[in-house]
Amino acid sequence: MTFTRAKIVMAMTLAAGLGLTACSSNNDEKKQTTLTASAPATGEASTLSERNAQQRLVKTLEQHFKTAGIQAKITEVKTTEVPNLYWVSLEGMSAVYATSDGKYIFQGDVIRLGDKQLHNVGESLQAGTNKQIFASLKEQDLLIYKAKGETKHIIYVFTDVSCPYCHKLHEHMDELNSQGIEVRYIAWPRGEQFIPAMESVWCSQDRHAAFDQAIAGAELPAASCKTPVREHYQLGLNIGVNGTPAIYSADGVYLGGYLSPSELLKRLNN
Template sequence: MPSMCALWISGASAQEIEDRMGVALSAFAGQPIGIESVRLSPAPGIVEVQVINGPLLYATEDGGYFFLNGDLHQVSEAGAVNLTEERRSSARKEQLAAVSLEDMVVFSPKGETRDYVSVFTDVTCFYCQKLHREVDQLNAKGVEVRYLAFPRGGINSDGAKKLATAWCADDQQTTLTELKAGMDLPVNDCADSPIAAQYQLGQEMGVSGTPAIITSSGMMIPGYRPAADLIVALGLD
């Protein structure tokens, strides 16, 4: 049986906190999580929770909240809710709402649009190219794909020039598709290109690589995900 510091903390025993955190973390992780110990921390109202074969967490003394990787989580019967990520999602949603659709390269379903994802992309990125080949699958399920530019090499890179070529084209969708297929097209960089502004926006939102997929709720899905998985994540399967 795991060792545990026998103490009482504002009406909640270490055992009660251990039980509550164990249930919440297990639901959060999708697998059984054991708690090794619960101890007082130097900070008033905060306890140290040592996970068996896992990290050291800090939680409120009633076991209702804990910090993981700097994010604040609220413990519930269903598991744990990442309150920090909820706030980030809300901020991302507001930031993207301020971007005109005319400044994005949009691939819309032929029929009803049931949902959308915003994707920070780079034409030189292998997984961006792979995701782009699955846009038709997303469109077929009613998912609109809204591309924003994020040249991984910076705004003066060859990738940025290629992105500008797509954004400045008369037929943006075809040009972007051709560039992601590896075609070598003449550079076309127009004066009103939004590449730099979108790159800055991506940095402000915490984008560090491509593709970075953001749902209509503001949740960020970093990296490539197969279209079938995205459709499930959006609740459209």
């Protein structure tokens, strides 16, 4: 079974939220290798007329959402390099594109053609939001594997102990740490049935040992503390995670699903 990172969905999907998916596969990442961040696009409204246009768009979208019965709160609007197309962030949901008249919204990738490489228009815009989110996370809420020696890179990985590709990535932890990569796990159970196992890991006094046991298939004692697991899951939905592992740089750039240590280091150094 294969999975795509972004899907074009109907507007009504927003009302129901995004569904859970299974592990990302290595085959999916081959589809991503030709995609790079778009050309510089700050997303900032540089003129008064542009700010007014964004305010009108927000009001129009809010009215359309209300009419359609879509429970969605707009948190931010950014311009894109595509004329009359905006990037709209929604609370508790993945961002969408919207036309300037507010009549059409869609989710998915907008790709710019014309160069040897394809350019994902929204990637740099989403990365900026991701960077702020990752920087706001508390270290005590994460499962961190420190780099050995100098820390050259920090990555954030949405993971699930039931995911085979997460297991495969975890097997390379010593190699990743030895190459100066600090790995920060964010809990992202792929279904309600996997939440107890992740909560048990996050509740354990030795979270590292508990994760090793759980990802190897061991059953852990039931959680007996408050954990950030459900908050982590919602965070993943907000930025577009739809499978595990989902690997991001500290700058918020999506690097891929499962990657070998050499391929991961190559992408980090690009």
